[in-house]
Amino acid sequence: MIFDRKVFGADAFSREMWSEMDAWWMLVDAVKTGCSAFEPHVGFDRYGEPTREPGTLYIATTGILPRRQGRGLGLLMKAWQVAWARSHSYRRIVTNHRAGNRGIIAMNKAFGFRRTGRIKGYYSCPDEDAISMILELKQ
Ligand SMILES: CC(C)(COP(=O)(O)OP(=O)(O)OC[C@H]1O[C@@H](n2cnc3c(N)ncnc32)[C@H](O)[C@@H]1OP(=O)(O)O)[C@@H](O)C(=O)NCCC(=O)NCCS
Numbered sequence: 001m002i003f004d005r006k007v008f009g010a011d012a013f014s015r016e017m018w019s020e021m022d023a024w025w026m027l028v029d030a031v032k033t034g035c036s037a038f039e040p041h042v043g044f045d046r047y048g049e050p051t052r053e054p055g056t057l058y059i060a061t062t063g064i065l066p067r068r069q070g071r072g073l074g075l076l077m078k079a080w081q082v083a084w085a086r087s088h089s090y091r092r093i094v095t096n097h098r099a100g101n102r103g104i105i106a107m108n109k110a111f112g113f114r115r116t117g118r119i120k121g122y123y124s125c126p127d128e129d130a131i132s133m134i135l136e137l138k139q
Pocket residue numbers: 007008060061062063064065068069070071072073074075076097101102103104106107
């Protein structure tokens with residue numbers, strides 16, 4: 001949660017939300033540098049509410065420590081996320097991002113994610129829509 005606040009500020013998840021996710025660290029020179037959080041076999045409906053979806057991996061967060069951003073570590077972590085999903089036999093990855101988060105949306109597109117929709121008012125502080133994305137995985 002401390003790391004999350006450093007990376008996401010007001011968007012950081014609550015303790016309750018973290019308790020429902022599987023979190024993975026990226027260590028660089030033994031320093032916690034990146035964090036991914038997954039919800040296994042979870043998708044979401046058109047309002048962004050979670051739904052049980054066997055074979056779908058929901059990536060809830062992708063964060064790199066601010067002082068280490070912009071050096072390719074985000075790309076490395078995204079490649080690892082996709083490899084992890086494939087090697088655990090997931091059929092697709094889904095995710096939501098702030099509509100204005102051009103960095104992660106561009107990065108996901110580079111990995112073959114496509115946009116599936118927009119969820120009105122998904123985020124608060126500040127209020128913003130979410131862009132939903134999916135990557136279909138070939139097994
Ligand atoms: C988004 C994030 C994970 C990217 O990690 P990073 O280590 O900074 O990114 P990289 O150095 O690997 O850059 C990867 C690519 O992402 C894209 N990108 C990154 N930041 C960008 C920005 N601000 N605007 C546009 N594209 C951007 C670029 O395509 C870049 O490729 P390039 O090197 O060809 O320009 C990281 O910046 C981060 O943690 N941001 C805050 C948290 C967040 O918004 N997470 C995503 C929502 S869950």
